[in-house]
Amino acid sequence: MCSNISLTTLQSWRERPPFSYSVKVKNLSELGSSTLHSDGKYQSRRFSSGDYKWRLIIYPKGNDKDNGSGFISMYVEIDSTSLVSTTPTEVYADLRFFVFNKKENKYFTIQDVESKPFNTLRTMWGFSQVLPLSTFNDNKNGYLFDGDHSEFGVDVMVAPPPAKWEILCLDVQLPYPKFSWTVKQFSEIKSDIHTSNSFSMGGMKWALKLYPKGYSIRDNKWLSIFLSLDDSEVLKEDEKVYVKANLRVQNPSGSNHLTRELNRWCDIPGVGYGWDHMVSIAELRKSYLDKEDTLIVEIEFKVVSATKYSSFT
Missing domain, CATH: 2.60.210.10 (Apoptosis, Tumor Necrosis Factor Receptor Associated Protein 2; Chain A)
Structure with a gap:
């Protein structure tokens, strides 16, 4: 798993929605309750990007094991079977995570400027501290809307292996x-x-x-x-x-x-x-x-x- 905010982390706003995958939750408080028996995380359905299979993983109440207590934590995980069945066995990907803000009508985004290597030893990367829960849960900030709705997403941009070189x-x-x-x-x-x-x-x-x-x-x-x-x-x-x-x-x-x-x-x-x-x-x-x-x-x-x-x- 990843780390907290660092000097290589970029935060911004974007109007365009995530193009790889999004999860729209219509009752976030119930989602939090549903993760009590799944180590506090919600795993999305698998989706494809760059000929590989991935999952978006959300910790609605933070990933305590990765210093994410008091924050929304978000990760992306590669399906390990797609690593075994393809060449090369290490995949580099650029990741950008999204949280929709209805007040701004934009997506808060967080990303690392460095590509992340996915392999059989490390299949998951992301951020343990995406947004403070105190900010996220305050209705006036716009991340919770229409009662208890929210939206999360990710862009996974897979870097192809070098095909041209000298x-x-x-x-x-x-x-x-x-x-x-x-x-x-x-x-x-x-x-x-x-x-x-x-x-x-x-x-x-x-x-x-x-x-x-x-x-x-x-x-x-x-x-x-x-x-x-x-x-x-x-x-x-x-x-x-x-x-x-x-x-x-x-x-x-x-x-x-x-x-x-x-x-x-x-x-x-x-x-x-x-x-x-x-x-x-x-x-x-x-x-x-x-x-x-x-x-x-x-x-x-x-x-x-x-x-x-x-x-x-």
């Missing part, structure tokens, strides 16, 4: 994190773009792209280098891949390599991510081409994200 892993262990590309006779390349063979990394295929004359005509004094997902890759809708890597233009001397860190989300195969101005052509010829006019570009991957999606996404 699991993002950013700590991928890459057994062979490096790819080296040897570009021979660099100065003889006539095309505007020079692309490496595709290679696999982190479960995806990639390619490096060189622009020997720069990415644009205005940048023809610079070498541009980009990493891209291979054109053959097909991503799911809104899928993206995070990559963190060090891209190097190697110095033939074996040291003083030119290194840049790439840190990007890639979401369109064939689109490159890197640097328009990786190194000037003048500096490239001076420091990074060997005597055979060979350029070596290496990329070392630190992280390649991997994402699993539910089959319903």
Whole structure:
């Protein structure tokens, strides 16, 4: 059972009646007498919500065992047989309890902002202190009307189990994190773009792209280098891949390599991510081409994200 009023409890007024279930009592004092042999509680007929069966439970004189003495106590109980026959075996539900006030012509409502877990160990949740009996029983307050009539209700909003999800892993262990590309006779390349063979990394295929004359005509004094997902890759809708890597233009001397860190989300195969101005052509010829006019570009991957999606996404 539940607890008294807490910081997570909301109280309000609502004109719309409860949509899950209501109990209209035409002689509340007699209802109180009828519960003497049922532990002080009245159990409603079972009703359905979210493919489960429930009961509204009312303690007209308060649930003494749950610190509800002097209050109206209200709970909702799930039918335990519906837990056994369904999956999952734990059900989360948002609960809102109602007491009609004829004077206001509205329903006093009380709810907890947190969903409640129903399972075989705990089948009942609610409030032991919904309304003080001194307030409820005073006819001028409007909760008792037309002699000794009253109305109680509940909304049970069952949260469905998560059907759509993704699991993002950013700590991928890459057994062979490096790819080296040897570009021979660099100065003889006539095309505007020079692309490496595709290679696999982190479960995806990639390619490096060189622009020997720069990415644009205005940048023809610079070498541009980009990493891209291979054109053959097909991503799911809104899928993206995070990559963190060090891209190097190697110095033939074996040291003083030119290194840049790439840190990007890639979401369109064939689109490159890197640097328009990786190194000037003048500096490239001076420091990074060997005597055979060979350029070596290496990329070392630190992280390649991997994402699993539910089959319903």
